Amino acid sequence: MPLSFEILRDAAAMRSRAEAQRRCGKRIAVVPTMGALHDGHLSLIRAARARADLVVATIFVNPTQFSPGEDYAQYPRSESEDAAKARAAGADLIYAPRAEEMYPAGYDTYVDVTALSEPLCGASRPGHFRGVATVVTKLFHATRPHVAVFGEKDYQQLVIVRRLSRDLDLGVRIVGMPIVRADDGLALSSRNAYLSPDERRDATALYRGLEAARNRHADGEREADDLVACARAAVDAAPRAELEYAEIRDAETLELVRRVDRPAVLAVAARVGSARLIDNTVLSE
Ligand code: PAF
DSSP: OOTTSEEEOOHHHHHHHHHHHHHTTOOEEEEEEOSOOOHHHHHHHHHHHTTOSEEEEEEOOOGGGSOTTSSTTTSOOOHHHHHHHHHHHTOSEEEOOOHHHHSOTTOOOOOOOTGGGSSTHHHHSTTHHHHHHHHHHHHHHHHOOSEEEEETTSHHHHHHHHHHHHHTTOOOEEEEEOOOBOTTSOBOOGGGGGOOHHHHHHHTHHHHHHHHHHHHHHTTOOBHHHHHHHHHHHHHTSTTEEEEEEEEEETTTOOBOSBOOSOEEEEEEEEETTEEEEEEEEEOO
C-alpha cells in the first residue's frame, strides 16, 4: 500500500491532520463504519468522494452500541481487506482507533438523542443509540468533517445523527444514501454473513414485504395498518424469519403514523437464525 494511504489510530493525530486540511481550505467528508465493508459501504465512500477533498473512512467496532449478549465478539473484523476496498472506492485515509483509546478506564460521558432513540430498534436494543450517538460525536471530533455520509438502511440511526448534528451545533452536513441490495433484494449488511443458505432465502421476505406494501401504497392505499399487514404477511410466511417489528412512522420525527398523508418510513426488523436484520422503505404521501 503506498505511503499516501494511511491508517491513523490516534484521535490527536487524526484531528491535527484534519485541522491542517481545513486550514488549506479543503473540505472533509467522513464515512463512519464498523468495517466488514460491502458494496453498501463502498457506495457511501464514493458519495463522500464526490463531495470532498479529503475522504476519511472510519473503522471501529463500537462496544458501547452492543448490549450484553449481542454479537460484539463475533462481529466480522477484516481490517486489511477493508482498507484496500475503502481505498479502491476513493477513501484517502482510514481512522481506526483502538477501543482502549476511545473508552479508556473511567470513561463516563455519553450522548443521548432521547425521544428518537426510543421506538423501533431502540425498544429492543436499550442503550444502542446512546452508543451510536456517543461514538459518532467522538468520530466527528477527531475527523472534523464538513460532511458525513450514512446509509438509509439504518434509517433510525440516520435520523438520530441528523438531529445530533443539529442539536449540538456540530455543523456537519449529514447525507443519507439509498440502500444497496443484492440481486434477490436483500439489503446488504455485514450481518448477512451469519445466514445459512436457507436462512438467506427466508431473509428476502423483509424486502418482499416492503415491496408488497410499496405496491399497495402506489395503488392508493394510505391506511398504515393495511400497509403494515402486507409487510408482516411476507415475513410471517418465511419459516426461518421471526418479525420483531413492522411499523410506519413519520420520516423525520419517527412518530407513529395512522394514515400516510405525509412522508413516512415503513421499517421492519426480524431475526433470521442468529442474525437480526433491518430494512425499510420511504413512502411519500
Ligand atoms: O452504522 C454503523 O456501522 C455504526 O452504527 C456506526 C455509524 C459506524 C457507529 O458505530
